[in-house]
Amino acid sequence: MKKATTLFGILFFVSIFMSAQGKDTPTDYLSKEFHKERRQELRKKLPKNSVAVFFANPVRNRANDVDFVYHQDPNFYYLTGYKEPHAVLLVFSEDQKDKTGTYDELFYVQKKNAxxxxxxxxxxxxxxxxxxxGFEHVFNGEEFVNLSVDFSKFDKIIFTDFxxxxRDNKRDNADLYSLVEQFKQKISYKTTTSKIPASDKNIKVASNIDTRSIRMLMATLRQVKTKxxxxxxxxxxxxxxMGQVEIMKAMRPHMSETEVQGIHEFVYKKYGAEYEGYPSIVGGGNNGCIxxxxENSKTKLGNDLVLMDLGAEYRGYTADVTRTxxxxxxxxxxxxxxxxxxxxxxxxxxxxxxxxxxxxxxxQTARKIVNEGLVKLGIIKSVDEKHMYWAHGTTHHIGLDVHDPGASPTFLENMVLTMEPGIYIPEGSPCDKKWWGIAVxxxxxxxxxKNGPVNLSAEAPRKSEEIEKMMKQTSIFKTFTLPNLDK
Ligand SMILES: [Mn+2]
Structure with a gap:
């Protein structure tokens, strides 16, 4: 076959393939109105005469020709709804005018390429x-180099430090690497201010560069969830x-940590969740102390407690639920x-x-109760004793990130946060051996x-008696058997 014919054939196939795209995909993603309104809210919070610049997340390599599944930077997704890499968004505090017209935001995206x-x-x-x-001023990434905005006129150029x-795709002058390099040139960026030794006076950094404010700006927006x-x-x-409920019914001592993980993740996908919001944690016995x-590599759970900390990611939003x-x-x-x-x-x-x-x-409340409990059981001697049986916090926001940003020191209406106390007693701990390997x-x-706390994950039993009751129920996985491949 001649080359031209081959190319024609491929393009023909691509055009059929492309026209079929988007016909049957989920329709409950955030709307373009949501993202637009969020950009408007950001604009209101920006200092006068400033610009906020956001870059898409980098593509990360898994090995050789295989990249990790792409995940957009949550700030970028929140403001744009764009799920592809190699893009940059500029949000201006006031209208900008040039020969092309008036705009208050510019968006550069991946070019179409059959x-x-x-x-x-x-x-x-x-x-x-x-x-x-719903963007008005969108361009292909390769046009970013021609952006003629004079950045020196702004009081602040706000962005996250690089x-x-x-990675640089050397054949592509509109990949993220190139967009970042072009941006650095435009704003006379040398390196982060913090990284410049005080002794080096030759390095001049544009004084309007602000890589600190963005965190609080976005946290203020993202900490309270919209409807x-x-x-x-x-x-x-x-x-x-529901993943937790199904595993409570299905769990058996012969199961492996991997199989338990698989049951949770199967349930997520059955409900249409795209991913897990973070790598699933399934730790039997002493593994729960990590x-x-x-790794989730233990092959038999035996009579241990199994600590399962997993969260489905649905349309970008991730849960964070643990049962033991x-x-x-x-x-x-x-x-x-x-x-x-x-x-x-x-x-x-x-x-x-x-x-x-x-x-x-x-x-603080939870820690007091845990310490009093540990004293009662004789695991520590006094409530003030320093110990390592519970080394983490209890409370973080969830949202597009499993550890979502927060700015307020107090609870506000429509925040969603975790409550996660724990006790972990690794083997070898300075207490009676009978407690070793228990992690909860x-x-x-x-x-x-306004009406008080609502537990969104309440459908998974938490009380020890209720968990035992749920574990007696018949599992759909009881009849799910596969051929033995070892024979
Ligand atoms: Mn958590």
């Missing part, structure tokens, strides 16, 4: 970004709770003693997710409302 799209999927392109995302893991966000976030949390244990359950369906005396302390601590903490209360209060964390996602 060949590239055949390999890696549909691209919106500039036209698509106009139509689907990550140093951005649309709450719908998606609630769905992510309920899906995750706070971010993601006995693999054999019944808490031992020691397991129950530890579990019930954590439960009581969590209950008392949740009650304090109240508008106006300090966000630090529930953690209970984590729920709490919505702050």
């Amino acid at each position: 060949m590239a799209e055949m390999w890696t999927g549909y691209r919106l392109g500039a036209e698509g970004a106009k139509k689907e995302l 990550k140093d893991d951005i 649309d966000e709450l719908e998606l976030l609630t769905k992510a949390v309920r899906i995750s709770a 706070l971010h244990y993601v 359950i006995p693999a054999n369906g019944k808490f031992s005396k020691e397991q129950k003693a530890i579990y019930d302390i954590v439960y009581d601590a969590q209950e008392a903490g949740i009650a304090q997710y109240v508008i106006g209360e300090k966000i630090s209060t529930p953690g 964390r209970i984590e729920d996602d709490i919505l702050v409302t």
Whole structure:
């Protein structure tokens, strides 16, 4: 076949393929109106005569020809709805005028490219970004180099300092690496101010560069969820709770940590969640003491407690739910003693997710209860004793990030935050051996409302007796058997 014919054939195939795109994809993503309104809110918060600049997340390599599944930077997604890499957004505090007209934002995106799209999927392109995302001033990335805005006129150029893991696709002058390099030139950026030694007076940094404000600006916006966000976030949390419910029914001592993880993630996808919001944690026995244990490699759970910290990501919003359950369906005396302390601590903490209360209060309440409980069991000697049986906090926001940004020191209406006390007693700890290898964390996602706290993950049982009851129910996985491949 002649080359031209081949190319024609490919383009023909691509055009058919492309026209079929977008026909049957989820329709409950955030709307373009949501993103537009969020940019407007940001604009209101920007200092006078400033510009905020946002870059898409880098593509990260897994190995050789394979990249990790692309995940957009949450700030970028929040403001644009754009899910592709290699893009830059500029939001101006006031209208800008030049020969092309008046604008208060500019958006540079990946160019459409039939060949590239055949390999890696549909691209919106500039036209698509106009139509689907509601931007007025959208350009292909390769035009960014020609942007003629004089950045020296702004009092502040606000952006997040550059990550140093951005790979250069040398054949592409509109990849993220090139966009960043072009931007650095435009704003006379040398390196981060903090990295310049005081002794080096030759390095001049434009004085209007501000890489610090962006965190608080975006946190102020993102910490309180809109109605649309709450719908998606609630769905992510309920899906995750359902994963916990199904594993409670399915769990057996012969199962591996990997299989347990698979059951959770199967439930997520069955409900249409795209991903997990973070690597799933399934730790049996002593493995539960590793706070971010993601190997999940133990082959038999036996009679251990199994700590399962997982969250479905639904339309970008991620849950963060933890349950700890006995693999054999019944808490031992020691397991129950530890579990019930954590439960009581969590209950008392949740009650304090109240508008106006300090966000630090529930953690203090929970810690007091945990310490008193540990004294009662003789694991520590006094409530003031320094110990390592619980080394983490209880409370963080969730949203587009599993650790979503927050700015307010007190609870505000429509915040969603976790409440997650724990007790972890690794083997070899300075206490009676009977406690060794017991690790408990209970984590729920709490919505702050005018009428008090609402536990969005309440559908997954938390009380030890209720967990045991749920574990007696028949599982859909009981009849799910596969051929033995080892024979
Ligand atoms: Mn958490």
